[in-house]
Amino acid sequence: MKRFLCRPMIWILVAVAVVTLAVAAGGPLTARAADPIKIGFGMALTGGLSANGKPALLAVQIWKDDVNKKGGLLGRPVELVFYDDQTNPATVPGIYTKLLDVDKVDLVISGYGTNLIAPLLPIAMERKLTIIGMFGLANNEKYQYPNYFQIQPAGPDPATSTAIGFFELAAKQNPKPQTVALVGADAEYPQNAMVGARELVKRFGLKTVYDKNYPPNTVDYTPIVRAIKATNPDIVFVASYPPDSVGMLRAAHEVGLQPKMFGGGMVGLMFTSVMTSMGSLLNGVVNYDFWAPEPPLMAIPGVKEFLKEYQARAEKAGVDPLGYYLPPYSYALMQVLGQAVEATKGLDQQKIADHIRATEFGTVVGKIKFGKNGEWAKGRTLMVQYQKISGNGIDQFRGPGKKVVLYPDEFKSGNIIYPYAAALK
Amino acid sequence: MFSWDLLANAVVAGLLLGGFYAAVSLGVGLIFGLLDIANIAQPAFVILGAYAAYVMNGTYGLDPILTGILFTPVFYLIGAAVYRVYYGSFERRGEESLRGLVFFFGILFIIEVSLSLKFGVDYRLVQAPYIGKSIDLGGVGIAYRYLVPCVVGLAMTLALYAFLGRTFYGRAIMAVSQDRLALRLMGADPIQIKTIAFGIGIAAASLAGALLITIAPVIPSTDRDYIGRMFAITVLGGMGSIGGTLVAAIMLGVIESLMSTFFGPSWSQAVSFGVLLLVLAVRPAGLFGR
Numbered sequence: 001m002k003r004f005l006c007r008p009m010i011w012i013l014v015a016v017a018v019v020t021l022a023v024a025a026g027g028p029l030t031a032r033a034a035d036p037i038k039i040g041f042g043m044a045l046t047g048g049l050s051a052n053g054k055p056a057l058l059a060v061q062i063w064k065d066d067v068n069k070k071g072g073l074l075g076r077p078v079e080l081v082f083y084d085d086q087t088n089p090a091t092v093p094g095i096y097t098k099l100l101d102v103d104k105v106d107l108v109i110s111g112y113g114t115n116l117i118a119p120l121l122p123i124a125m126e127r128k129l130t131i132i133g134m135f136g137l138a139n140n141e142k143y144q145y146p147n148y149f150q151i152q153p154a155g156p157d158p159a160t161s162t163a164i165g166f167f168e169l170a171a172k173q174n175p176k177p178q179t180v181a182l183v184g185a186d187a188e189y190p191q192n193a194m195v196g197a198r199e200l201v202k203r204f205g206l207k208t209v210y211d212k213n214y215p216p217n218t219v220d221y222t223p224i225v226r227a228i229k230a231t232n233p234d235i236v237f238v239a240s241y242p243p244d245s246v247g248m249l250r251a252a253h254e255v256g257l258q259p260k261m262f263g264g265g266m267v268g269l270m271f272t273s274v275m276t277s278m279g280s281l282l283n284g285v286v287n288y289d290f291w292a293p294e295p296p297l298m299a300i301p302g303v304k305e306f307l308k309e310y311q312a313r314a315e316k317a318g319v320d321p322l323g324y325y326l327p328p329y330s331y332a333l334m335q336v337l338g339q340a341v342e343a344t345k346g347l348d349q350q351k352i353a354d355h356i357r358a359t360e361f362g363t364v365v366g367k368i369k370f371g372k373n374g375e376w377a378k379g380r381t382l383m384v385q386y387q388k389i390s391g392n393g394i395d396q397f398r399g400p401g402k403k404v405v406l407y408p409d410e411f412k413s414g415n416i417i418y419p420y421a422a423a424l425k
Numbered sequence: 426m427f428s429w430d431l432l433a434n435a436v437v438a439g440l441l442l443g444g445f446y447a448a449v450s451l452g453v454g455l456i457f458g459l460l461d462i463a464n465i466a467q468p469a470f471v472i473l474g475a476y477a478a479y480v481m482n483g484t485y486g487l488d489p490i491l492t493g494i495l496f497t498p499v500f501y502l503i504g505a506a507v508y509r510v511y512y513g514s515f516e517r518r519g520e521e522s523l524r525g526l527v528f529f530f531g532i533l534f535i536i537e538v539s540l541s542l543k544f545g546v547d548y549r550l551v552q553a554p555y556i557g558k559s560i561d562l563g564g565v566g567i568a569y570r571y572l573v574p575c576v577v578g579l580a581m582t583l584a585l586y587a588f589l590g591r592t593f594y595g596r597a598i599m600a601v602s603q604d605r606l607a608l609r610l611m612g613a614d615p616i617q618i619k620t621i622a623f624g625i626g627i628a629a630a631s632l633a634g635a636l637l638i639t640i641a642p643v644i645p646s647t648d649r650d651y652i653g654r655m656f657a658i659t660v661l662g663g664m665g666s667i668g669g670t671l672v673a674a675i676m677l678g679v680i681e682s683l684m685s686t687f688f689g690p691s692w693s694q695a696v697s698f699g700v701l702l703l704v705l706a707v708r709p710a711g712l713f714g715r
Binding site for chain 1: 428431434435438439441442445446537538541542543544545546547548549550551552556557558559566568570571640641642644645646647650678681682683685686687689690691693694
């Protein structure tokens, strides 16, 4: 034993130990520098909102690929960690707990939709996270959480944002509408939109002749539309999810409901599959939207390149082939987050939030500046009218002229055809 | 807001809706009502039928209802195969109650996920000359996209009613639900009879799916909207009663329509299910159950 531990041998052992420690210490340091920045989220990949959730995911993935091509964030590649929330709010707490505690993600964003953002906000507040919501309507009204931001261009008064353009346009028409029918689904977004619409009805001095809700899984909408028709309203404001939007519009044509204006807050009409299936039935509908291939919007730097990439990958991904509704905003959400990380040179949640609050961001949907409640400082919910649609071809929707922007004025691309019946001819 | 015109329209719309509900619920009436198999995957087969109609409509321009009819043999074979697996794995071992339920849950999710992977999650609709058009009969508007499913639903009910009452296999299906041993003593194989019945139930789903997609857009998870209605109609009509299924479907359709028209659509389903509870309280076996 004494012989074995002779002096040269001891030196060799010491040298080996030093080298081993050096390698051990240096190895992880080198790996840490190349460790990806993990961004986690739940997303509606199945269930009722998946028709939007999957295109949103594709947009986020395109952003990740674009960023990684340019060397990542802070010199580190970006990795996405996401789970299917099944459009079920009950899954959200579990998903984000796993993302934060097991997957150890560095940053989180919300999934798509008001219902899925609602259960995330308390978690974000408890853990002091910075969260950018993906199309949540008025989620932060009760909490006023300062580190919550929202990419939907609802503006400082999100409750009325969906409907404001509809009622402002109505007020400018001749003859001016006097009566209104309000109808909406019993679900979070439509109910928020209905609250805003009722407020605007008062503001614009209209008389409500019908104000009812319906269950989201209603099969036949003709009795509802017939009851609305019996009240003979001048304008009809509808707050609905995609299947109901289709049902309401078809029923309106079957029953012959022709108010002076029809539409407002109908989710789904802007989906490519719905537009191509509904075809000319869409003509005349005045509805909220966030994007249309109209000249004022297509002039925003970067959006053409993004849409080209999105449309090239959409078919393989089995998602909306045009992507004119949510995808540009999902990409913009990631641009905001990425720019904030780069500017703060780190992943500190509070610093990122402070930067987002104080900065105007250049994105593919235009300049974004957030206000006090985390919403866009200035709202930009569009009001569009479907015009001159014929047949069911998809190509007619690629260019301008079919979804004409009427509101706000800075993005206006055409004039309203009024009353509704005139657009049906 | 009451008017006779509105009332007439509401009743007609309810009758049309009821005819469609009957078509969607027939398979459950047969499989759950007569065979006592809680096939909760039935709505998923309906959606599978809807996607078959969508594919044939989009690819070959085939009428969705015609597709539904053409695909019934395919769905019959799928149904027969599913029952054989279910029988071999669970029923034969007497484990059909809970494990069988899990088996059908599994099938439901497999169908839903497979459709999501193949077709994505976009809303799918079909084109047909009768969609979006309506006729006016003395002030009563009838939308063709409800009229056609209603007529087909009534035809399906009549056909199944006649099959069960007037054919050897039909009577054997009625018998297997009552006394399996007695049926065996009469020289019929209960397993074969149940295989046929299950196959017919799934074939009915093919046609019901085609009707569904003519009425409304579908996504793979649309099946969840129908699970409650289908089983409620079967129970309300009386387990095993095909005529009862039709009556219950029309009842729910008319109640929903009347409530939507006169009291607000929010009440429609609450009142429908309230009626279900009331009927079950008075007649636990359902309207025409024994």
